[in-house]
Amino acid sequence: MKHDLLIRGDLVLPDRVLPDGHVAVADGRIAAIGQSDPPPAREIRDFRGHLVFPGIIDGQVHAGSADGFAGIEDLTRSAAAGGVTTVVDMPYDEPDPVTTCDLFETKRRVLEATAHVDVALYATVAKEVDLAMIPRLAAAGACAFKISTYESHPKRFPRISHPAMARAFAAIAETGLSVAVHNEDQELVDDAIRASKAAERRRMDAHSASRPALAELVANAVLLEIGAATGVRAHIVHSSLARGFDMAANYRAQGFAATAETCIHYLILTEADAIHAGARSKVNPPIRANEREAIWDRLRRGLVAFVSSDHCSWPLPRKNDEDIFATPAGAPGVAALLPLFFTAAIDQRGLPPPEVARLLAEAPAKHFGLCPRKGAIVVGADADFAIAERGRFTFDERRQHCRRAPWSPYHGHPIGMRVAATYLRGKLICDGTEVLAAPGSGQFLQPEPAASQTAAPRRAVAGS
DSSP states (O other): OOEEEEEEEEEEOSSOEEEEEEEEEETTEEEEEESSSOOOEEEEEEEEEEEEEEOEEEEEEESSTTTGGGHHHHHHHHHHHTTEEEEEEOSOOSSOOSOSHHHHHHHHHHHHHHOSSEEEEEEEOOSSOOTTHHHHHHHHTOOEEEEESSOSBTTTBOOOOHHHHHHHHHHHHHHTOEEEEEOOOHHHHHHHHHHHHHTTOOSGGGHHHHSOHHHHHHHHHHHHHHHHHHTOEEEESOOOSHHHHHHHHHHHHTTOOEEEOEEHHHHHOOHHHHHHHGGGGOOSSOOOTTOHHHHHHHHHTTOOOOEEOOEEOOOGGGGOOSSGGGSOSOBOOTTTHHHHHHIIIIITTOOOHHHHHIIIIIHHHHHTTOTTTSSSOOTTSBOOEEEEEEEEEEOOGGGGOOSSSOOOTTTTOEEEEEEEEEEETTEEEEOSSSBOOOTTOSOEEOOOSOTTOOOOOOOOOOOO
């Protein structure tokens, strides 16, 4: 019996790289893995000399911040171009955050009609928390909840008070899902912004000081303590500080479920880079001085849960205001995630390819309850692959296929690989140049029955 597809190459398995290996696909799933005597298949793709990664999972994207649910099509097209076969989309959409089952179901229908890759969905709560809605959203298929300690907008991105957070966390704990928190303290940030404006410091060099490290650490402490008190799986969604990973590790050592992720910009850019790029590099929390290598240290020591892009498709006119307080936070990054992390982790710091696969695929799959279907090249999993062609390249914003945001803070950045092909459930969805998947090729993903899997870091990593 012939398989549908056979891919040959250096397979990045969970525990090793299998040189000159092969993976056979039948009915969209991985049917066999081997190293010699490849089985017959109707289609054979020879990628020998290239690394075959599992499809990348970007655990933090914002498809709808600028254009609402319509942004799903554009973001997932860009994901396919970057070897990302699953995205986990945040709930803070324009004009309404996903706080009800009606909104959740509407968003699900839109993604099923328009997405190029598979999509899992966060849900959130309204400022006046409706506790009865939390189990209903979990039953509808939410993979996690997101809450903020900082209010960017009273409706679309509200601050949830500490008592309301505690009640919401307790209800989320009953679902087995994790709760992620945008970790900046409102009072400390607002005070620093007022001081910056009073001093007429409004350019990018004022951004980090206007959202001080103390504000992030205080918010982390609130999240972790309320998490410990309620038994919820508490997750720091984007730590710009190495101490954030230490804090989560300390709570894990005490027996609590606490994790922290970082984003690609904190691993690639320095504060000097961000200042040079101006508003295009504005993210919240900010990129800080003297933190990049400290975060890499925590990653090598096994304290980082996973790495995400925090992609946001802002049209370029909205990112060109020299007044940093008039510019929204976020930048496109889903197509850059694998090339940038591969280069910085493998080529520059000597991490092994399986550790890259863990941080970009296996760990987020476990965190959001998507295993065993997603996250690794193992028999029975979806046949999702990212083919990595090694070489000397530069990141080209035109190759990210992001029409709503055709720009990148990483444009021209040297990279040591590019995506030669992306496969979703055994179908070629990007050939390295063009995105071939039609809108609607992606599927809605909801957590597997054992949704209480955790992405707690599992090991330290050797590397220079």
